[in-house]
Amino acid sequence: MTNHEIIRLVDISKTFDDTPVLKNINLYIRRNEFVTLLGPSGCGKTTTLRIIGGFEEPTTGKVLFEGKDITNIPPYKRKLNTVFQRYALFPHMDVAENIAFGLNIKKIDKKLIKEKVENMLNLVNLQGFEKRSVDSLSGGQQQRVAIARALVNEPDVLLLDEPLGALDLKLRKGMQIELKNIQKKLGITFVYVTHDQEEALTMSDTIVVMNEGVIQQIGTPIDIYNEPKNAFVADFIGESNIIDGVMIEDYLVEFANHRFKCLDSGFEPNENVDVVVRPEDVKLVPKGQGMIEGRVLSVLFKGVHYEMLVQSNGIKWLVHSTLMEPVDSIVGINILPDDIHIMKKVR
């Protein structure tokens, strides 16, 4: 255990009505870290968060907080706070009362509460909203109140369950930056649940990719994007071409009827592997200059780049490029060794 570790999940499993939701989750979270649990819906990320928050008891396994077992401690005794998916504001209280809820329970001096509530409203840019009823707020404003209500208690860890899920794209981008700033400013550990890979890449220090109740990969956003551990991660984080290949020998892989140099080693000779290539790493060059050749099937304009499908030797390559090639033109395709990611077949 490192000194900076604050939460550790040990062999956590959870079963709902005989359906396993989490299988043997082991994870530690460092102090002041922004950790994101990322995965498709139903992957167990929210359940993991609820187990940390104390709203769900694991079927087996332990939750450690600063080294102490808190598995059976009720939520109200835990030094962490949660921002709920649908905000869960108290409808019978105004904004200030909502934010002051936790402080009032701790029986703190009224004047101090008022001051803290004001500070929080400043932090989340809702000055002057004290007396507003929560029903009269927009989704984004309710979200800020929910965040303020949790943060005012100065928790060691803030748990956030898809807090931006209900906001529109522009608001969400703004809130992502704001949340990240708040996290840095207050130096609080954030455990963040989302299914949005872009959100995870933007905000996190560490991403935990989950699928079907199993942790697929833990790493920094850059690691996870550039070195996905398996085809699921590669597919889930960003778009990918995932192709069947054969590892001829160390540093040489064959796919699409061509042998490519790569940087991977340690496979059996002629082992079947998954080859992952990011669409932006498939370089289109004039006909005759590429390692392989293909025909452009379709072109879509995506704003910053064009998205093209190029057929070559029975494989449809997804290609992102700022330069457009016309449909039906024959192009060359180059893939650099650095951009080829070899993964063991899961099955």
Place this chain on the structure above:
Amino acid sequence: MKKGWIAYPYVVWLVIFIFVPLLLIVFYSVTKTTDEGIVFTLEYFKRFFEPIYIMVLLRSLYLALISTIICLLLGYPLAMILASKEFRHKRVLLLLVVIPMWMNFLLRTYAWLTLLEKNGVINTFISFIGLPKMELLYNQGAVVLGMVYNFLPFMVLPIYSVLIKIDKSIIEAAEDLGANSRTVFRKVIFPLSLPGVVSGITMVYMPAVTTFVISRLLGGGQFTLIGNLIEQQFLYTGEWGFGSALSLLMMILILFSMAIMSKYEKESEGGGLF
């Protein structure tokens, strides 16, 4: 509203069966037939303020209040049990709460007679185990028991319907912010259930004030309530004028308390049954 004509049959119904009878009641209450024909009078209203009738009113209000409080104290926990997710047999329990409402009100009250009678089921059991027989019927307790028994579902159901709509995550949020289960109830669940409580109180208190069957059967005619008084005027003494005046005063009283209740409900916000 383009399809306004759809409302016409209802309007006709309302006029024939509610508006006209109401006018008749008003008419009876302020007129009397003398030798010179029908003349205007306020004597029926004046008569109501005689101490004996005021006593009847106060007794009605008092017994209804006691019954309502007991219904609330019994009904709220029951509604909470019904609304809780963990409780496994809630469907059965809910059914048990509702089933008596499917049976005739009179029959249910008569059933209590056989239980409470001098030689009824309970006294037979008591004397069987060697204790002296008790006077269970024809006292205030029996009337209150009858009211609580008959009106309890009307307290439970509105509270239940409000409780079940409270978002579970709001309760989790309160727990998350440091509230133990008592504080969660005091600061979140109870305030949010107030519209249901107000509806429940209204739905129990109103019929309890005006009932005459329960007080006659279980009170043995010794506890004349306002409902009995009205019944007597129409069926036995034939004083339709006084009966009408009493009914009108009762209606005004009910409207008045409904207004207070609905004002209170608006302040607490939310959707009850009214």
